[in-house]
Amino acid sequence: MAEFEPKIVAFVCNWCTYAGADLTGTSRIKYASNVRIVRFPCTGRIDYMLLIKAFDEGTDGIIVSGCHPNDCHYTSGNFHARRRWIMFRSLCDFMGIDIRRIKFSWVSAAEGAKWANIVNSTVTAVRELGPYDEYKKVAKKPVKEVIHG
Amino acid sequence: MDELRKRAKELLEAGTVKVVIGYENGTAGRTRALFAEEPKAAEKLIFDSRCIMNLASYITKAEVKAKGKMAIAATLPVMRAIIQLASEFQVSDNNLLVLGITPESTMIEFKDIAEVEAFVHKYEIEIEAKYSEKLEKLNKMTPSERWNFWIEELSPCFKCYACRAACPMCYCHKCTVEFNQPQWIPVPSHDLGNLEWHMMRAIHLAGRCVDCDACYNACPLGIPLNLLTKRMLIDAKEHFGGYQPSIKADHLMSTYKPDDKDNFIM
Ligand code: SF4
Ligand code: SF4
Numbered sequence: 001m002a003e004f005e006p007k008i009v010a011f012v013c014n015w016c017t018y019a020g021a022d023l024t025g026t027s028r029i030k031y032a033s034n035v036r037i038v039r040f041p042c043t044g045r046i047d048y049m050l051l052i053k054a055f056d057e058g059t060d061g062i063i064v065s066g067c068h069p070n071d072c073h074y075t076s077g078n079f080h081a082r083r084r085w086i087m088f089r090s091l092c093d094f095m096g097i098d099i100r101r102i103k104f105s106w107v108s109a110a111e112g113a114k115w116a117n118i119v120n121s122t123v124t125a126v127r128e129l130g131p132y133d134e135y136k137k138v139a140k141k142p143v144k145e146v147i148h149g
Numbered sequence: 150m151d152e153l154r155k156r157a158k159e160l161l162e163a164g165t166v167k168v169v170i171g172y173e174n175g176t177a178g179r180t181r182a183l184f185a186e187e188p189k190a191a192e193k194l195i196f197d198s199r200c201i202m203n204l205a206s207y208i209t210k211a212e213v214k215a216k217g218k219m220a221i222a223a224t225l226p227v228m229r230a231i232i233q234l235a236s237e238f239q240v241s242d243n244n245l246l247v248l249g250i251t252p253e254s255t256m257i258e259f260k261d262i263a264e265v266e267a268f269v270h271k272y273e274i275e276i277e278a279k280y281s282e283k284l285e286k287l288n289k290m291t292p293s294e295r296w297n298f299w300i301e302e303l304s305p306c307f308k309c310y311a312c313r314a315a316c317p318m319c320y321c322h323k324c325t326v327e328f329n330q331p332q333w334i335p336v337p338s339h340d341l342g343n344l345e346w347h348m349m350r351a352i353h354l355a356g357r358c359v360d361c362d363a364c365y366n367a368c369p370l371g372i373p374l375n376l377l378t379k380r381m382l383i384d385a386k387e388h389f390g391g392y393q394p395s396i397k398a399d400h401l402m403s404t405y406k407p408d409d410k411d412n413f414i415m
């Protein structure tokens with residue numbers, strides 16, 4: 001069997017991390033291709049429900065990233081987001097969701113190299129953890145039940 | 150509670166309020182909500198240790214509000230819920246009069262919600278020892294054990310939403326579980342739907358749940374869903390200085406401090 005290739009979904013804000021990831025590309029820095037980037041106006045818009053849905057859809061790891069504190073395009077979206085991340089992460093942990101699979105970071109528009117590092121280190125970490133079977137087992141069931149009765 | 154009955158009767162007679170919400174005897178030795186609109190009905194008011202439902206869940210209902218000014222017999226958790234609801238602009242002094250029932254079972258009539266707040270803030274929200282022990286036990290488990298614990302505990306949930314109906318903070322006209330374009334929470338009672346429903350519920354109550362246990366008491370299957378909100382309360386204490394409902398302070402989860410501490414953001 002081929003080596004396990006983790007699927008990673010990254011939820012990033014438009015103004016810093018997305019631009020940062022763009023810079024990674026234009027600087028021709030190579031990094032793992034396992035990541036699918038979803039762009040949001042701001043980290044303040046990244047509802048935790050969306051993160052959970054990513055696990056439903058079979059992702060093995062998640063990255064959430066935005067502007068550094070004090071750099072948010074909307075002044076305080078990332079401060080609000082940070083509060084929610086603290087709560088959300090704790091709730092996930094309490095419910096037994098593997099929080100080693102959810103990485104949070106601040107990546108500015110100038111940090112192309114940092115973005116590559118974040119993705120690479122996440123892919124390495126998740127590869128070591130293996131596929132998120134525990135969640136997938138639960139997530140798959142409904143599809144069978146709902147569609148096939 | 151003669152005092153409460155007497156005052157309720159007076160208020161209805163004078164027309165100061167149109168309805169008094171309290172407890173009355175129900176069936177099978179239980180108590181239920183009483184909506185006294187006639188002075189005579191106030192005689193049915195009771196208060197004892199069986200009165201555990203959170204009556205504040207009624208004061209946001211359009212059909213109750215439509216009756217006119219409400220008075221409510223409010224224990225400590227009910228008062229907390231009232232303050233939180235007032236801070237969310239769901240009730241105000243214009244439509245609510247609070248007849249507080251102190252932990253010593255005496256009655257205090259409050260002039261306004263600010264006064265209720267001053268009284269309530271004398272008491273911290275404290276998690277009962279039996280729950281602290283349970284939470285501690287869960288903390289000691291490995292994530293996989295916790296995962297199995299929750300999948301197992303939540304598995305009987307058939308999404309009757311009695312917990313939601315019993316919760317004073319669950320007043321949204323359209324709850325996330327009712328959104329189906331797209332379907333946020335799967336409807337059938339399976340592990341994924343149950344997990345997502347309870348996660349969603351807990352997180353929407355973070356910084357708002359007053360720890361009244363009404364949700365747990367309402368659940369026909371005894372699912373320990375209040376452990377989730379209790380955990381959020383502990384987190385609020387650990388990270389943001391604790392939760393106390395307030396009409397003056399900012400909402401815990403819709404504010405921030407520039408120096409909120411985290412140890413996980415790369
Ligand atoms: S937890 Fe209990 S009360 Fe709430 S929806 Fe599930 S079965 Fe109903
Ligand atoms: S979640 Fe439960 S304990 Fe918290 S306010 Fe609602 S009913 Fe009370």
Ligand code: FES
Pocket residue numbers: 013014015016017041042043044066067071072073074075076077078
């Ligand atoms: S715009 Fe980047 S975090 Fe708000």
